[in-house]
Amino acid sequence: MKIAMIGTGYVGLVSGVCFSDFGHHVVCVDQDQTKIDKLQAGQVPIFEPGLDVLMAKNVEAGRLSFTRDLASALEGADAIFIAVGTPTRRGDGHADLTYVFAAAEEIAKTAKDYAVIVTKSTVPVGTNRKVHEVVKAANPDLDFDVASNPEFLREGAAIEDFMKPDRVVVGVETERAAKVMEDIYRPLYLRDFPILTTDLESAEMIKYAANAFLATKITFINEIAALCEKTGADIKKVSKGVGLDGRIGNKFLHAGPGYGGSCFPKDTKALARIGQDVASPMAITETVIRVNEEVKHRLVEKLRDVCGNSFKDKTVAVLGVTFKPNTDDMRDAPSLTLVPAMVGGGAKVRLVDPQGYREGQDLLPGCDWLDDPYEAAKGADLVVILTEWNEFRALDLSRLAGVMSAPKMADFRNVYDPSDAKAAGFEAYVSVGRS
Ligand code: UGA
Numbered sequence: 001m002k003i004a005m006i007g008t009g010y011v012g013l014v015s016g017v018c019f020s021d022f023g024h025h026v027v028c029v030d031q032d033q034t035k036i037d038k039l040q041a042g043q044v045p046i047f048e049p050g051l052d053v054l055m056a057k058n059v060e061a062g063r064l065s066f067t068r069d070l071a072s073a074l075e076g077a078d079a080i081f082i083a084v085g086t087p088t089r090r091g092d093g094h095a096d097l098t099y100v101f102a103a104a105e106e107i108a109k110t111a112k113d114y115a116v117i118v119t120k121s122t123v124p125v126g127t128n129r130k131v132h133e134v135v136k137a138a139n140p141d142l143d144f145d146v147a148s149n150p151e152f153l154r155e156g157a158a159i160e161d162f163m164k165p166d167r168v169v170v171g172v173e174t175e176r177a178a179k180v181m182e183d184i185y186r187p188l189y190l191r192d193f194p195i196l197t198t199d200l201e202s203a204e205m206i207k208y209a210a211n212a213f214l215a216t217k218i219t220f221i222n223e224i225a226a227l228c229e230k231t232g233a234d235i236k237k238v239s240k241g242v243g244l245d246g247r248i249g250n251k252f253l254h255a256g257p258g259y260g261g262s263c264f265p266k267d268t269k270a271l272a273r274i275g276q277d278v279a280s281p282m283a284i285t286e287t288v289i290r291v292n293e294e295v296k297h298r299l300v301e302k303l304r305d306v307c308g309n310s311f312k313d314k315t316v317a318v319l320g321v322t323f324k325p326n327t328d329d330m331r332d333a334p335s336l337t338l339v340p341a342m343v344g345g346g347a348k349v350r351l352v353d354p355q356g357y358r359e360g361q362d363l364l365p366g367c368d369w370l371d372d373p374y375e376a377a378k379g380a381d382l383v384v385i386l387t388e389w390n391e392f393r394a395l396d397l398s399r400l401a402g403v404m405s406a407p408k409m410a411d412f413r414n415v416y417d418p419s420d421a422k423a424a425g426f427e428a429y430v431s432v433g434r435s
Contacts, residue, residue, distance in 0.1 A: 012083030150207035156326030171203025225433025235433025260323035311345030320387025397424030
């Protein structure tokens with residue numbers, strides 16, 4: 001199969017690289033010349049474990065290339081994937097589809113032969129039908145189908161998720177398009193990973209429903225965690241006991257500082273807007289969005305409390321600023337609320353993160369960046385764990401407490417055991433959902 005991938009952002013690049021690893025010929029297109037220059041030089045513009053090696057392997061094999069030239073990428077393509085950004089539109093919370101429709105129009109003007117135009121970006125229900133209209137209007141003679149093929153990969157585990165998915169969802173209107181999509185995903189199909197074929201609207205809805213459900217699960221457990229603190233229950237035991245029920249499942253039940261990232265915040269907001277537009281309010285999703293914001297503010301107050309009711313002149317070491325481990329992504333990271341609150345309150349904040357520095361230095365001004373947790377904790381009053389990088393999971397707690405001036409820890413990913421922290425010399429240890 002020959003595939004054109006439009007957009008070399010997170011989803012586009014990972015999908016393009018993985019499709020080429022299936023044995024397909026993939027050309028990735030992007031308007032951003034600097035990005036294409038980097039990719040052509042073998043540099044991966046994002047941090048994703050294993051992506052550089054897989055990319056180099058497939059470029060070497062002659063199956064994967066990068067260009068700015070759409071026409072050459074579309075030549076002979078069986079499928080043209082649209083994987084451009086759909087950020088939250090300023091003002092109204094809708095997904096901004098400008099880039100999707102611009103790509104559709106470009107494709108219409110450039111493509112010559114039959115191809116399936118596949119949307120991989122997360123788009124509101126009805127968008128693929130609009131893509132169909134946009135292409136038809138721009139080039140009435142073009143022979144094409146549209147398909148919806150939402151992506152479910154997680155940052156930091158993207159290649160694994162792509163190669164071993166829980167399911168692949170494909171929304172189509174014609175048998176011909178279904179056949180092309182089946183051929184593209186044949187390597188997965190042969191290994192018994194389920195491929196669910198639906199209509200366009202259901203495929204679009206599955207993506208939003210899945211992300212909103214996961215965001216709800218996390219928010220629910222965060223709310224139970226707050227209740228645990230007031231009642232003396234332990235959220236880790238509660239999550240375990242609840243998750244052992246097969247109908248609930250143990251994943252996405254880890255209490256923490258609220259969900260962040262490029263997907264859950266954006267997709268929950270977009271789903272809530274869709275509900276408002278069609279007068280079918282998404283009351284649960286709207287509450288999840290609000291409660292997730294409140295979690296962060298609750299934790300700011302918890303930090304203030306452990307600092308003796310004021311951040312003034314306190315030295316705080318924050319371990320982890322990215323929205324989760326194994327990524328350099330800072331979008332909607334809890335650190336963007338917690339760190340400015342401490343800096344604004346007069347604290348001197350030192351930051352440590354294996355990947356967060358590049359984006360974080362602009363987003364979190366007025367802080368010092370260090371490489372080593374013990375160095376950051378030297379003379380500090382408080383250590384805060386915000387992202388559960390492996391580097392922060394096995395700290396020598398006695399050594400850490402030993403270098404601090406008044407050893408206190410706020411462990412907002414519940415990495416450590418409260419009794420271990422106390423035994424190591426921490427005079428105060430607070431976490432989430434454990435008193
Ligand atoms: C999420 C979904 O998991 C993917 O299936 C989906 O494809 C992707 O969005 C997307 O729409 O593109 P991602 O945002 O990369 O993936 O990260 P997750 O691992 O889902 O974590 C999201 C947030 O939830 C993080 O802030 C994480 O710290 C938080 N989280 C996750 C918890 O607080 N507790 C948990 O138990 C799990």
